[in-house]
Amino acid sequence: xxEVEEELMNMEEEELDHMEGEVHENGEELNEDKExxxxxxxxxxxxxxxxxxxxxIVDSVHICHKQQVFQxxxxxxxxxxxxxxxxxxxxxxxxxSENGLQIVTMTKKLLHNCSKDKVKPILHKFRLKLAKxxxxxxxxxxxxxxxxxxxxxxxxxxxxxxxxxxQVLLExxxxxxxxxxxxxxxxxxxxxxxxxxxxMDPEKVNSFL
Ligand SMILES: [Zn+2]
Numbered sequence: 001x002x003e004v005e006e007e008l009m010n011m012e013e014e015e016l017d018h019m020e021g022e023v024h025e026n027g028e029e030l031n032e033d034k035e036x037x038x039x040x041x042x043x044x045x046x047x048x049x050x051x052x053x054x055x056x057i058v059d060s061v062h063i064c065h066k067q068q069v070f071q072x073x074x075x076x077x078x079x080x081x082x083x084x085x086x087x088x089x090x091x092x093x094x095x096x097s098e099n100g101l102q103i104v105t106m107t108k109k110l111l112h113n114c115s116k117d118k119v120k121p122i123l124h125k126f127r128l129k130l131a132k133x134x135x136x137x138x139x140x141x142x143x144x145x146x147x148x149x150x151x152x153x154x155x156x157x158x159x160x161x162x163x164x165x166x167q168v169l170l171e172x173x174x175x176x177x178x179x180x181x182x183x184x185x186x187x188x189x190x191x192x193x194x195x196x197x198x199x200m201d202p203e204k205v206n207s208f209l
Contacts, residue, residue, distance in 0.1 A: 033087075035108045043092065043101055047128055055079075056090065057121045062112060064090060072097070073104055080114035088112045119167045126153055130178055131185035138189065142179055 035041075041059055048055040048065065056064040056076045064076035067089075078088035090106035093099065126149065133145045150172060157165040172178070 033107055033111060035106050038103045038106070041103060041106075043103070045095060045101060046125060055124070056092070058090060058106075059109065060118055060121055061116050062088065062109070063121060063124070064088070078112060078114060080112075084114045086112055086114040088114075117167070118164055119171060122153075122157075122164075122168055123171055127178060127181055130182040134182045134186040135189040138186065142182060145182070146175060146178070 044057045044060070046055050046057060047053070054066050056066070058064060063079045065079050066074055067077040068075040073091050073093055076090045076092065078086040080086040081088075088107045088109070088111060091104040093102045093104060095101045130145060130149055133140070133149065134142070137145065153168070154165065157168055
């Protein structure tokens with residue numbers, strides 16, 4: 001077992017070297033692939049879809065999932081790595097470190113080979129906001145929270161971009177999926193003791209698997 005773990009650690013360190021720009025035998029990732037100018041790149045960490053998971057949003061567009069965790073830094077990978085083999089990776093310092101979350105190194109943003117726009121991060125954050133309000137304002141009905149939060153979002157986007165507003169409005173037409181996740185968040189806040197196996201929330205049961 002210890003041997004396997006050691007092997008895993010070595011692999012991770014090797015991958016890290018790779019990321020920090022050392023030319024690899026196969027040469028697949030070179031220094032030219034690294035972003036030179038790291039100033040002004042916007043980082044935002046939000047909750048992910050799975051309980052306890054964290055997503056890093058780069059420049060309000062690119063969603064990255066935490067891939068590896070080291071003592072002093074985290075490695076994040078574009079969410080489309082698995083499906084589209086998007087090569088984008090970013091190493092950051094820890095959120096809780098002295099100077100907060102900062103970029104150590106990252107792949108050039110131009111090298112994303114996935115299609116990205118601002119809509120998905122906006123919808124994800126909107127969903128988180130709805131869930132947060134549903135947990136906090138237990139006496140406020142869903143419809144009221146939805147109307148209020150939707151208006152806040154629309155007003156913000158209106159001043160930002162008409163195109164973005166139109167795209168987001170289109171996604172919000174189907175309010176059902178937002179309602180389902182928000183109501184689930186509220187249900188978790190007021191848990192009932194499950195009497196039968198069927199009443200158990202499978203998400204809660206599986207959250208540590
Ligand atoms: Zn990508």
